[in-house]
Amino acid sequence: MNTTVDYFNVGELFGEEYLLIRDTIRDFVRAEILPTIDQKAQRHEEIPDLMKKLGQIGALGPFVSSAYGGAGLDYMAYGVIMQELEAGDSAIRSAASVQSSLVMYPIYTFGSEEQKNKYLPMLASGDCIGAFGLTEPNHGSDPSNMETRLVKDGEGYRLNGAKTWITNAPICDLAVVWAKDEEGKVRGVIIERTDVGFSTPEIKDKWSLRASRTGELVFDSIYIPSERLLPDVSSMRGPLSCLNSARYGISWGVIGAAIDCYQVALQYASERTQFGKPIAAYQLQQKKLAEMITEITKAQLLSWRLGVLKNENRATPQQISMAKRNNVHMALQVARESRQILGAMGIVGDYPIMRHMMNLESVITYEGTHDVHLLITGQDITGISGF
Ligand SMILES: Cc1cc2nc3c(=O)[nH]c(=O)nc-3n(C[C@H](O)[C@H](O)[C@H](O)COP(=O)(O)OP(=O)(O)OC[C@H]3O[C@@H](n4cnc5c(N)ncnc54)[C@H](O)[C@@H]3O)c2cc1C
Secondary structure, three states, X not given: OOOOXXXXXXXXXXXXXXXXXXXXXXHHHHXXXXXXXHHHHHHOOOOOOHHHHHHHOOOOOOOOOHHHOOOOOOHHHHHHHHHHHHHHXXXXXXXXXXXXXXXXXXXXXXXXXXXXXHHHHHHHHOOOOEEEEOOEOOEOOOHHHXXXXXXXXXXXXXXXXXXXXXXXXHHOOEEEEEEEOOOOOEEEEEEEOOOOOEEOOEOOOOOOOOOOOXXXXXXXXXXXXXXXXXXXXXXXXXXXXXXXXXXXXXXXXXXXXXXXXXXHHHHHHHHOEXXXXXXXXXXXXXXXXXXXXXXXXHHHHHHHHHHHHHHOOOOOHHHXXXXXXXXXXXXXXXXXXXXXXXXXHHHOOXXXXXXXXXXXXXXXXXXXXXXXXXXXXXXXXXXXXXX
């Protein structure tokens, strides 16, 4: 695994600092993830102590200030980290994405000083595993119609409802959950594992993201002290801004998975001989490889530019949607084509391609489906909602 595929010298657009970060994360993935990831995914097990290991390399909340335990880096660095982690496996990038963009980001952005001091350092170190609850059994693409309710009870609130398809639900120590209050306003609430009435049943037997645990968050009249509400947001802006940060990271991450598939396919095609020649000599296979490197290069340029805009606080949600949609689709296509180049060998765990391909089937659905992101672009350019 080597993510230096860089046909247009995009790396020259980065400073040395980013290349150092890239190499550090790449070394981590080689040493800690690659030796066991196939076995873990096949057995539907997670990497032991993954979150703590990610904390040790500064991959959790890299954009959070060092005053709260973060690495104090910018969004370009966050993107580079996501790319290298997903070259290992989308489950690893998903763990870092959720913890960073969906749990630390809302506490950092909308939380009180007490909440930031209490939760961010232990989330940054990975001593505490966070989950993000937005999707519900009846509301996936339309979370604004959520049914989870927060009702005033004395000095605090009662929370009732359920979230589903939640990354790390079965192993989370806390969850940032979005619910509607009695005025219909969307509020962010911090739930702790020990809260009475909180349970997290697991969704088993997934064919995708098998090295990541997924489950439900069930709230059976949980009492929430008022200091557990995020004070600085009371609308869909809260969860949507978290998704923006995560989707941005995904646009980078999937480039790592695509490069890993492309490199394996290129090498295999050069070594595998059929009809007396390496299969890389045949135009049909060259077309596949040439189109892959073209699409990877376009995705790299898109994400690099998006990183510049994000650092300048100018990246719009619509631009992020376009990059997420384009790059995930690109990675999935690269994985599918790469798998074919390997013939029968493409379906075994000796090679990472099938694992990446199955993982990307989740990535193209979560954080806004492929269709929904197209509708976001459509609405932006026409001014008409196609939802
Ligand atoms: C492995 C995994 C991990 C996840 N982790 C999390 C997490 O940590 N936290 C969290 O909150 N959620 C999480 N999700 C949930 C994910 O965000 C949702 O699955 C996603 O938003 C889609 O919702 P849905 O599955 O209910 O599909 P639906 O919304 O039911 O959509 C089904 C299909 O209908 C299409 N569709 C929907 N509306 C329209 C429309 N208006 N026009 C045209 N087509 C439409 C969609 O594009 C899709 O193809 C995760 C999902 C997976 C698979």
